[in-house]
Amino acid sequence: MTKPFEMLSALLADEMQSVNVLIRDRMASKNAPRIPEVTAHLVEAGGKRLRPLLTLAAAKICGYEGPYHIHLAATVEFIHTATLLHDDVVDESNMRRGRKTANLLWDNKSSVLVGDYLFSRSFQLMVETGRLEVLDILANASATIAEGEVLQLTAAQDINTTEETYYKVIRGKTAALFSAATKVGGVIADAPDDQVAALETYGDALGISFQIVDDLLDYGGASQSLGKEIGDDFRERKLTLPTIKAIALANDDERAFWDKVFAKGQQDTGDLERAMELLKKHDTLNATKEAALHWGQKAKKALDVLPASELKQHLADLTDFVVQRAV
Amino acid sequence: MTKPFEMLSALLADEMQSVNVLIRDRMASKNAPRIPEVTAHLVEAGGKRLRPLLTLAAAKICGYEGPYHIHLAATVEFIHTATLLHDDVVDESNMRRGRKTANLLWDNKSSVLVGDYLFSRSFQLMVETGRLEVLDILANASATIAEGEVLQLTAAQDINTTEETYYKVIRGKTAALFSAATKVGGVIADAPDDQVAALETYGDALGISFQIVDDLLDYGGASQSLGKEIGDDFRERKLTLPTIKAIALANDDERAFWDKVFAKGQQDTGDLERAMELLKKHDTLNATKEAALHWGQKAKKALDVLPASELKQHLADLTDFVVQRAV
Numbered sequence: 297m298t299k300p301f302e303m304l305s306a307l308l309a310d311e312m313q314s315v316n317v318l319i320r321d322r323m324a325s326k327n328a329p330r331i332p333e334v335t336a337h338l339v340e341a342g343g344k345r346l347r348p349l350l351t352l353a354a355a356k357i358c359g360y361e362g363p364y365h366i367h368l369a370a371t372v373e374f375i376h377t378a379t380l381l382h383d384d385v386v387d388e389s390n391m392r393r394g395r396k397t398a399n400l401l402w403d404n405k406s407s408v409l410v411g412d413y414l415f416s417r418s419f420q421l422m423v424e425t426g427r428l429e430v431l432d433i434l435a436n437a438s439a440t441i442a443e444g445e446v447l448q449l450t451a452a453q454d455i456n457t458t459e460e461t462y463y464k465v466i467r468g469k470t471a472a473l474f475s476a477a478t479k480v481g482g483v484i485a486d487a488p489d490d491q492v493a494a495l496e497t498y499g500d501a502l503g504i505s506f507q508i509v510d511d512l513l514d515y516g517g518a519s520q521s522l523g524k525e526i527g528d529d530f531r532e533r534k535l536t537l538p539t540i541k542a543i544a545l546a547n548d549d550e551r552a553f554w555d556k557v558f559a560k561g562q563q564d565t566g567d568l569e570r571a572m573e574l575l576k577k578h579d580t581l582n583a584t585k586e587a588a589l590h591w592g593q594k595a596k597k598a599l600d601v602l603p604a605s606e607l608k609q610h611l612a613d614l615t616d617f618v619v620q621r622a623v
Numbered sequence: 624m625t626k627p628f629e630m631l632s633a634l635l636a637d638e639m640q641s642v643n644v645l646i647r648d649r650m651a652s653k654n655a656p657r658i659p660e661v662t663a664h665l666v667e668a669g670g671k672r673l674r675p676l677l678t679l680a681a682a683k684i685c686g687y688e689g690p691y692h693i694h695l696a697a698t699v700e701f702i703h704t705a706t707l708l709h710d711d712v713v714d715e716s717n718m719r720r721g722r723k724t725a726n727l728l729w730d731n732k733s734s735v736l737v738g739d740y741l742f743s744r745s746f747q748l749m750v751e752t753g754r755l756e757v758l759d760i761l762a763n764a765s766a767t768i769a770e771g772e773v774l775q776l777t778a779a780q781d782i783n784t785t786e787e788t789y790y791k792v793i794r795g796k797t798a799a800l801f802s803a804a805t806k807v808g809g810v811i812a813d814a815p816d817d818q819v820a821a822l823e824t825y826g827d828a829l830g831i832s833f834q835i836v837d838d839l840l841d842y843g844g845a846s847q848s849l850g851k852e853i854g855d856d857f858r859e860r861k862l863t864l865p866t867i868k869a870i871a872l873a874n875d876d877e878r879a880f881w882d883k884v885f886a887k888g889q890q891d892t893g894d895l896e897r898a899m900e901l902l903k904k905h906d907t908l909n910a911t912k913e914a915a916l917h918w919g920q921k922a923k924k925a926l927d928v929l930p931a932s933e934l935k936q937h938l939a940d941l942t943d944f945v946v947q948r949a950v
Contacts, residue, residue, distance in 0.1 A: 325770055325773070327770050327771075327774050327791055327795075328770050328771075328773040328774040328777065329777070330773050330776065331770065331773050379739075382735050382736070382739060385731070385732070385735055386731075386732040386735060386736060404712070404713075404731070405712075405713040405776055406773070406776065408709050408712055408713060408735055409709070409713060409769055409772045409773045409776060410769075410773060412706075412709060412742070412765075412768075412769040412772070413766065413769035413770060413773060415739070415742065415765075415769075416762060416765035416766035416768070416769050417766055419746065419758075419762040419765060419766075420759075420762040420763065420766060423755065423758045423759050423762050426755060428750065428753060428755065431746075431750045431758060432747075432750050435743060435746040435747040435750050438739075438742075438743035438746060439740065439743035439744055439746075439747060441739075441743070442736055442737075442739040442740035442742075442743050443652055443654050443655050443658065443740060444654075444655075445736045445739070446652070446655040446657050446658050446733070446736045446737060446740060447654050447655040449657065449732055449733065449736060450655060450656070450657045464654055468654075
């Protein structure tokens with residue numbers, strides 16, 4: 297099966313080309329050559345560009361024929377790139393998309409300031425659309441993203457973290473931008489309210505599903521395939537759905553273990569293996585996959601009110617594809 | 624003489640009270656309690672609130688009677704606070720406004736993310752004004768600020784830094800927000816174009832003058848008063864107008880000295896004293912003061928086209944006051 301993501305890319309190839317031209321144009325800075333160096337490193341590394349594709353698809357599905365979905369797609373990618381730069385500083389990451397991170401290649405200072413620059417540039421791009429409703433949506437998304445990141449910072453290492461808090465965090469770190477990306481596509485196309493609401497719900501639920509699967513894959517997926525690097529979240533003492541569910545079901549002995557490795561940060565040889573066993577014992581990887589499936593289905597169902605089209609079908613297929621990664 | 628800044632504060636006390644209420648309201652976050660902790664530390668420390676006062680004054684001088692100058696004043700203070708949080712991370716500062724910095728009290732992560740949050744909140748506040756022109760001005764200012772900071776980062780330690788580069792840096796780090804603060808006051812009041820342009824020029828020139836004086840005071844001012852802590856910029860290898868001017872006039876021996884202390888970063892006992900002597904030899908502290916005076920006068924002159932009022936007089940007096948600090 298061709299990936300629905302690649303089908304979207306193929307159908308929207310012309311528009312994505314325009315988005316890429318706009319991104320390269322706007323990430324330049326005559327005054328500060330460091331800026332395009334850093335952004336090029338990240339932007340040219342070729343992330344999937346999933347978020348701008350969502351914006352383009354949403355606008356086209358709603359019949360948009362103007363030029364501003366290009367600006368909005370570039371805006372969304374700039375916001376995403378800015379948050380990646382800042383995330384890598386916050387997480388002290390060394391690798392991203394298979395390359396060394398900007399904070400490692402240059403320094404934290406450059407990552408912070410270039411992130412600020414991209415965020416400002418995204419803001420300029422959206423102002424050019426001349427649509428206050430779009431600005432409102434993206435301003436709110438930006439605040440939710442930052443709030444989610446701070447919440448994650450303070451919730452990390454806290455073994456009392458609830459699923460409710462987990463969902464707040466991933467709404468901020470992932471779903472807020474997904475839902476803003478799809479919603480603004482509908483708004484710029486002047487789609488009816490129910491279609492705009494459907495696009496927002498789709499983006500939100502897809503983003504949640506996407507992040508749950510990411511967190512699941514960090515423990516090898518539902519099949520606990522141990523082939524690739526796993527356990528980053530464990531080592532970084534980041535509680536995610538598989539561990540939150542396991543802690544909720546833990547007996548006293550297990551709880552003491554989770555307290556040791558997450559709250560106290562005392563991680564010894566064999567602890568990741570013990571964690572994996574506990575996830576298996578309480579079947580939380582399957583439960584996590586079920587949660588991802590639930591949100592994926594919710595995303596797909598939201599599309600019902602939208603007019604039928606090839607693009608819409610690919611968005612629907614995308615919800616399945618996201619969850620299939622979790623196997 | 625009562626400081627013109629205090630006269631402005633007194634005349635605009637009611638509006639500033641509303642601005643403070645709005646700031647406290649918007650810096651809250653139910654989801655992430657770390658956010659108000661960090662912002663309260665900085666906001667309650669009581670900076671001068673000069674930038675929001677400029678916005679309020681500009682709007683009132685142009686006859687504005689609506690509610691949105693309050694939002695814009697809070698916006699400007701939020702942008703300023705966000706940049707301070709990020710600056711302290713970039714500069715690895717320990718003290719700000721006589722208190723320990725947030726990056727020291729919490730961590731760099733919190734400073735980066737809370738800065739992002741405040742920036743997003745500022746963005747929400749300005750969207751509420753419903754005025755695209757205002758959004759355009761503040762988006763451009765934000766990009767200029769970030770660009771200036773990156774430029775400063777890369778220009779630091781480079782003894783070939785020109786005055787032209789210096790002015791680009793301080794336009795970014797200081798004047799861009801000053802001029803946006805005054806300009807949006809005129810725009811929200813629907814002032815005629817020549818008045819809006821005058822307010823922009825005033826803010827730009829006042830900001831440049833203000834920053835030149837700050838940089839001058841870091842070497843004790845034009846009278847080289849050594850009473851308080853001086854030489855921060857020297858130790859941080861930041862080239863500013865006094866040293867840029869001295870390097871331009873340096874003989875080979877002196878140039879080797881500047882290369883050693885700024886480019887190579889080899890600073891030994893007595894080097895700050897030698898630097899001070901060279902500034903004196905080439906009379907660059909007085910030349911720097913002259914530059915501050917020039918920009919102060921330019922700011923004052925820009926006010927000519929505005930209608931006469933008590934507030935306008937205080938803005939004019941402010942240009943003198945800023946430079947008087949330089950003695």
